[in-house]
Amino acid sequence: xxxxxxxxxxxxxxxxxxxxxxxxxxxxxxxxxxxxxxxxxxxxxxxxxxxxxxxxxxxxxxxxxxxxxxxxxxxxxxxxxxxxxxxxxxxxxxxxxxxxxxxxxxxxxxxxxxxxxxxxxxxxxxxxxxxxxxxxxxxxxxxxxxxxxxxxxxxxxxxxxxxxxxxxxxxxxxxxxxxxxxxxxxxxxxxxxxxxxxxxxxxxxxxxxxxxxxxxxxxxxxxxxxxxxxx
Amino acid sequence: xxxxxxxxxxxxxxxxxxxxxxxxxxxxxxxxxxxxxxxxxxxxxxxxxxxxxxxxxxxxxxxxxxxxxxxxxxxxxxxxxxxxxxxxxxxxxxxxxxxxxxxxxxxxxxxxxxxxxxxxxxxxxxxxxxxxxxxxxxxxxxxxxxxxxxxxxxxxxxxxxxxxxxxxxxxxxxxxxxxxxxxxxxxxxxxxxxxxxxxxxxxxxxxxxxxxxxxxxxxxxxxxxxxxxxx
Numbered sequence: 001x002x003x004x005x006x007x008x009x010x011x012x013x014x015x016x017x018x019x020x021x022x023x024x025x026x027x028x029x030x031x032x033x034x035x036x037x038x039x040x041x042x043x044x045x046x047x048x049x050x051x052x053x054x055x056x057x058x059x060x061x062x063x064x065x066x067x068x069x070x071x072x073x074x075x076x077x078x079x080x081x082x083x084x085x086x087x088x089x090x091x092x093x094x095x096x097x098x099x100x101x102x103x104x105x106x107x108x109x110x111x112x113x114x115x116x117x118x119x120x121x122x123x124x125x126x127x128x129x130x131x132x133x134x135x136x137x138x139x140x141x142x143x144x145x146x147x148x149x150x151x152x153x154x155x156x157x158x159x160x161x162x163x164x165x166x167x168x169x170x171x172x173x174x175x176x177x178x179x180x181x182x183x184x185x186x187x188x189x190x191x192x193x194x195x196x197x198x199x200x201x202x203x204x205x206x207x208x209x210x211x212x213x214x215x216x217x218x219x220x221x222x223x224x225x226x227x228x229x230x231x
Numbered sequence: 232x233x234x235x236x237x238x239x240x241x242x243x244x245x246x247x248x249x250x251x252x253x254x255x256x257x258x259x260x261x262x263x264x265x266x267x268x269x270x271x272x273x274x275x276x277x278x279x280x281x282x283x284x285x286x287x288x289x290x291x292x293x294x295x296x297x298x299x300x301x302x303x304x305x306x307x308x309x310x311x312x313x314x315x316x317x318x319x320x321x322x323x324x325x326x327x328x329x330x331x332x333x334x335x336x337x338x339x340x341x342x343x344x345x346x347x348x349x350x351x352x353x354x355x356x357x358x359x360x361x362x363x364x365x366x367x368x369x370x371x372x373x374x375x376x377x378x379x380x381x382x383x384x385x386x387x388x389x390x391x392x393x394x395x396x397x398x399x400x401x402x403x404x405x406x407x408x409x410x411x412x413x414x415x416x417x418x419x420x421x422x423x424x425x426x427x428x429x430x431x432x433x434x435x436x437x438x439x440x441x442x443x444x445x446x447x448x449x450x451x452x453x454x455x456x457x458x459x460x461x462x
Binding site: 025026029030032033034037038041042046047049050051053054055057058059061062063065066069073076077080104107108109110112113114115116117119120121124127128130131135138140201202203211215216218219220222223224225226227230231 | 256257260261263264265268269272273277278280281282284285286288289290292293294296297300304307308311335338339340341343344345346347348350351352355358359361362366369371432433434442446447449450451453454455456457458461462
């Protein structure tokens with residue numbers, strides 16, 4: 001099954017935005033929550049910075065490399081399904097023609113009504129295969145160049161996002177002022193990021209900003225409470 | 232734009248598997264890498280357990296709640312696009328009819344060949360709207376019940392995955408044996424998980440197992456190296 005998010009065609013020009021959103025959502029949230037959580041349990045900012053940097057390294061690699069391999073798998077999945085579809089169109093054209101008619105039947109069309117389109121596709125095998133890939137299987141042709149660019153964009157966005165909550169712990173030597181500055185900087189960043197994300201994804205910006213900030217705040221609060229409980 | 236991964240229709244019964252894969256991939260990788268990384272820098276297992284539990288709390292909430300809101304946004308996006316499409320079909324039927332013909336033109340069909348299907352859809356406005364949603368916009372009708380189940384599944388899988396690398400740090404009082412047991416348990420878990428994931432997603436299981444283990448290992452190695460460098 002496809003492992004990368006499906007984007008409708010008139011948005012493919014915004015793949016880069018999508019990757020930045022994926023990386024930065026988690027980058028702003030998880031290192032922020034981890035640092036806030038540790039502040040409730042650890043006295044030295046040094047340990048928090050170490051844990052935060054380790055988390056950013058792990059998270060950016062896991063998300064970037066994971067995204068790269070998922071995109072490669074999708075491309076291979078598409079190629080192998082297309083191969084299979086080509087074989088079926090060649091070996092059992094009557095079955096495949098019936099499947100085309102069936103796609104239209106789901107929309108209440110009779111066999112007579114869909115027959116001209118079915119016949120026209122049967123005359124153009126390559127277009128027929130493309131049609132089946134999209135309309136029977138719901139698969140979009142993946143861009144082979146995207147996997148690497150996507151992986152690097154996601155990883156970079158994660159690092160940028162993660163450094164915002166962590167920088168105060170590098171600047172301040174005491175955990176309390178570091179926590180205050182980190183919470184303030186990150187909530188502002190989450191709000192701006194959520195607002196921008198809303199504008200790009202078609203959700204009301206103010207609502208997206210609120211939701212994004214809420215997730216970050218809840219995650220940080222839960223991490224803080226749990227770290228307090230166990231330490 | 233849709234924010235949840237697109238699954239082709241004959242896989243929708245396996246949504247639960249997809250959610251487990253999403254949660255467990257990150258759950259096995261990031262807490263593992265964080266714990267391994269901190270072992271290179273911190274002498275007490277207590278700090279590592281605290282950081283690990285804080286990370287699991289933050290990660291499961293960020294992924295679960297993030298998935299919930301993304302699924303809800305997708306459902307609203309679908310509803311608002313369908314509303315728009317309904318208005319266009321009502322107010323500008325000739326433009327929409329031309330757009331149906333255009334979908335078929337991409338597959339090399341002439342207007343004469345697609346005309347019977349276009350006319351049949353024009354006679355059935357509801358089916359016409361559904362057809363445009365799927366074939367013009369590439370949007371699948373989302374299941375309104377799924378958002379909550381999906382969020383809880385992802386969060387639970389993240390917690391289960393994260394407890395595997397962390398448990399040795401709870402059991403052992405010294406960091407070195409804890410690290411050894413954590414690395415062993417997690418690499419075995421990553422291998423089994425990657426193998427199972429391959430079987431469900433159609434990638435060769437051995438290759439999927441190798442890739443999944445590699446990502447976890449690289450993330451943990453990088454976290455370890457960075458924690459060593461800064462501490």
